[in-house]
Amino acid sequence: MDDEKLFKRAKRFGLLQLGTACSLAILLLKLGSMELTGHDQYVALSTRNRVDTFPTPAPRGTVYDSQHRVLVYDKPAFSLIYARSGRDVLPVATKLAPMIGVPVQALISRMVGYDSGSVHTLLATHISSRAVAFVVEHLSELPGIRLIPDSIREYPQADLACHIIGYINSIPGNKQNQYVQHDGFPPSAKVGWSGIELSYDKRLRGQPGKICVEVNSEGVPVRTLPESRMPVRGSNLTLTIDSAYQADVQRILASQVHYLQIHGHKDVTHAMAVAIDPSTGAILALASAPTYNPSWFVNGISYQVYTKQFAPAERNWATQAAIAPGSTMKPLTALFALTQHAITPQRLIDCDGGLKIPETHGKVIRCWTHHGKVSLATALAESCDVYFYQTSLDYGHWPPTSDHDIPLWLHRTRLQTLHKLEALQHAFGLGTSTGIDLPDEELGYVNDRAGQVTDLPYTAIGQNEVFTPLELAVYASTLANNGVKNAPYVVQSVDGKNIHPQSKRSLDVFQLGVRPSDMAEVQWGMYLTCNDKIGTAYHTFHGKNAATYLAAGKTGTAETGVVGFDNSVFIGYAPFQHPKIAIAVVIPGGGHGSDSSGPIARKMFDDFFAQSGRKMIPLR
Numbered sequence: 211m212d213d214e215k216l217f218k219r220a221k222r223f224g225l226l227q228l229g230t231a232c233s234l235a236i237l238l239l240k241l242g243s244m245e246l247t248g249h250d251q252y253v254a255l256s257t258r259n260r261v262d263t264f265p266t267p268a269p270r271g272t273v274y275d276s277q278h279r280v281l282v283y284d285k286p287a288f289s290l291i292y293a294r295s296g297r298d299v300l301p302v303a304t305k306l307a308p309m310i311g312v313p314v315q316a317l318i319s320r321m322v323g324y325d326s327g328s329v330h331t332l333l334a335t336h337i338s339s340r341a342v343a344f345v346v347e348h349l350s351e352l353p354g355i356r357l358i359p360d361s362i363r364e365y366p367q368a369d370l371a372c373h374i375i376g377y378i379n380s381i382p383g384n385k386q387n388q389y390v391q392h393d394g395f396p397p398s399a400k401v402g403w404s405g406i407e408l409s410y411d412k413r414l415r416g417q418p419g420k421i422c423v424e425v426n427s428e429g430v431p432v433r434t435l436p437e438s439r440m441p442v443r444g445s446n447l448t449l450t451i452d453s454a455y456q457a458d459v460q461r462i463l464a465s466q467v468h469y470l471q472i473h474g475h476k477d478v479t480h481a482m483a484v485a486i487d488p489s490t491g492a493i494l495a496l497a498s499a500p501t502y503n504p505s506w507f508v509n510g511i512s513y514q515v516y517t518k519q520f521a522p523a524e525r526n527w528a529t530q531a532a533i534a535p536g537s538t539m540k541p542l543t544a545l546f547a548l549t550q551h552a553i554t555p556q557r558l559i560d561c562d563g564g565l566k567i568p569e570t571h572g573k574v575i576r577c578w579t580h581h582g583k584v585s586l587a588t589a590l591a592e593s594c595d596v597y598f599y600q601t602s603l604d605y606g607h608w609p610p611t612s613d614h615d616i617p618l619w620l621h622r623t624r625l626q627t628l629h630k631l632e633a634l635q636h637a638f639g640l641g642t643s644t645g646i647d648l649p650d651e652e653l654g655y656v657n658d659r660a661g662q663v664t665d666l667p668y669t670a671i672g673q674n675e676v677f678t679p680l681e682l683a684v685y686a687s688t689l690a691n692n693g694v695k696n697a698p699y700v701v702q703s704v705d706g707k708n709i710h711p712q713s714k715r716s717l718d719v720f721q722l723g724v725r726p727s728d729m730a731e732v733q734w735g736m737y738l739t740c741n742d743k744i745g746t747a748y749h750t751f752h753g754k755n756a757a758t759y760l761a762a763g764k765t766g767t768a769e770t771g772v773v774g775f776d777n778s779v780f781i782g783y784a785p786f787q788h789p790k791i792a793i794a795v796v797i798p799g800g801g802h803g804s805d806s807s808g809p810i811a812r813k814m815f816d817d818f819f820a821q822s823g824r825k826m827i828p829l830r
Contacts (some may be wrong), residue, residue: 261435262422264420264421267360267398267419270414271705272447276448281366285361287336287360289337290332290337290355291333292354294330306333333355336360345357365508371497373404374451374493374496375405376407377404377405378402379507380401404650406647406700410704413704416441423435448703449702450487455818458814462817467499475801480500481810483528483793486686491710500522529679530678531678532677533678534672535766536768536769537593537671537765538682539675541732544601550630557586559584560583563580567603568609586735587734587738598671605627620661625658629658633722640681640684641654641675646697656675672768679796682794684698685794686793687783690792693720693726693729697714737760737786741760741761741786746765747780747803750808759815760787761782763780763781766780772799779794779797793811797810
């Protein structure tokens with residue numbers, strides 16, 4: 211019996227030994243696997259447990275105008291961070307809270323709370339000089355407190371060029387991972403949201419620094435590591451605009467909006483203007499009224515300021531609002547008709563105030579007045595609709611040879627003609643990206659879906675398409691530059707290096723059949739518009755105070771479908787020979803182009819040539 215008990219006990223002990231050996235073997239295998247396959251992971255985890263990193267912001271670059279006047283800069287400032295440890299935070303919080311304007315209890319919460327698991331936590335940004343002096347003087351009494359260099363974005367010119375410069379704001383939620391995790395920016399960093407602050411954000415924002423400290427097992431900092439680095443300042447930008455001229459243009463727009471509002475155009479709220487150097491594509495001025503002050507966002511914008519002042523002005527209507535251009539499209543229509551051999555410059559068309567369209571049961575489309583017989587040049591000067599109505603029917607081959615061909619014409623020939631016209635529009639910078647270095651550019655377009663015979667006549671006079679003021683300015687610039695299109699840009703250099711040593715030129719106009727002689731005929735018509743008594747802009751340039759230069763241009767009045775709310779448009783350039791500036795002006799609801807946008811154009815030309823250093827060719 212004793213032998214049997216002994217045997218059973220020995221058997222159980224053997225089984226226990228076997229189980230223990232198996233467990234030990236499994237553990238050894240697991241440790242081996244961890245050593246072989248997870249070595250890097252566990253080393254990295256160990257490093258993270260021993261090293262704490264806190265990102266420090268980099269000053270953004272300075273922005274200058276073409277005369278090296280400062281438009282935007284970063285003013286040096288300081289922020290406060292705290293290195294957590296097991297010490298009592300009440301004494302520090304009690305001393306510090308009054309200096310940074312934070313309740314003691316709120317400051318304690320920031321000091322003891324955990325921010326992404328880091329030993330360091332941000333207590334306050336952009337603290338006052340008084341607070342900085344206090345911290346420096348009492349640093350020995352404020353264990354764990356540290357001053358780090360920071361900066362405040364300053365816009366000393368307030369709303370000047372706000373739609374070019376843009377503004378900065380907190381990192382958007384959908385970009386937190388990119389900026390914070392990937393690029394190493396502090397979560398509190400401000401980044402570009404619009405204008406060049408956005409489109410050149412990578413250049414302007416610089417490289418963030420970082421504070422790397424070794425911490426012990428309790429999370430207390432032991433020493434600063436050599437991996438720490440100072441932030442690197444962002445690049446400086448020089449713009450193409452002269453701030454004095456830009457300010458003039460903004461003032462002119464705001465003044466004209468106010469004038470129109472008190473003289474029967476109470477619904478006018480916006481006005482836009484763009485000026486370009488035709489020889490390079492450099493933007494000389496780009497303005498959209500109303501304006502806003504980018505500094506509203508630096509320390510957080512209030513709800514009232516956002517809704518009452520910023521929201522109505524946020525959109526850059528110069529690049530983001532496509533509007534019916536009216537008769538400013540007639541020069542392009544004339545060029546297209548010449549390339550299609552539908553007209554000659556000498557052909558006369560009789561305008562009796564309207565045109566009856568063949569094969570439409572007597573449908574008549576009206577002109578704004580009775581012009582009599584007009585040629586290409588005089589039709590442009592007088593802005594005769596009938597001339598371009600008829601021209602469009604000729605290059606569109608209306609009417610077809612028989613009634614049976616009308617459905618085919620509507621579905622094929624009409625569209626083919628519109629698309630050919632669109633190709634020429636694109637060559638002039640209309641309905642396609644201009645290539646400007648500003649974000650969120652809107653593109654204009656031609657409406658080809660109506661499926662009516664009148665699509666061609668209405669497109670010919672700018673009533674069936676919409677374009678932005680920027681597109682219209684590029685179009686005017688291309689006309690001024692004899693058909694050579696230069697891509698527009700607002701930034702001339704980065705850190706003193708010219709990033710536009712050569713213009714981005716396009717010769718698509720000539721590839722589409724436009725001849726120099728065609729261009730000359732259209733330019734002459736635009737000259738007559740401003741300098742012949744029959745011209746719609748004659749009194750604008752030769753009224754009580756005649757201009758000291760010769761301009762070429764085209765007025766436009768586009769119906770919007772709202773009674774009394776016609777768009778006022780003007781495109782032009784000056785001087786007529788060797789142009790130095792091309793412009794587009796648009797006032798939604800401003801009425802006749804010669805009455806509203808024309809006077810703005812005149813003042814823009816006057817101010818441009820009045821500034822020193824611009825030599826004029828004397829009038830003969």
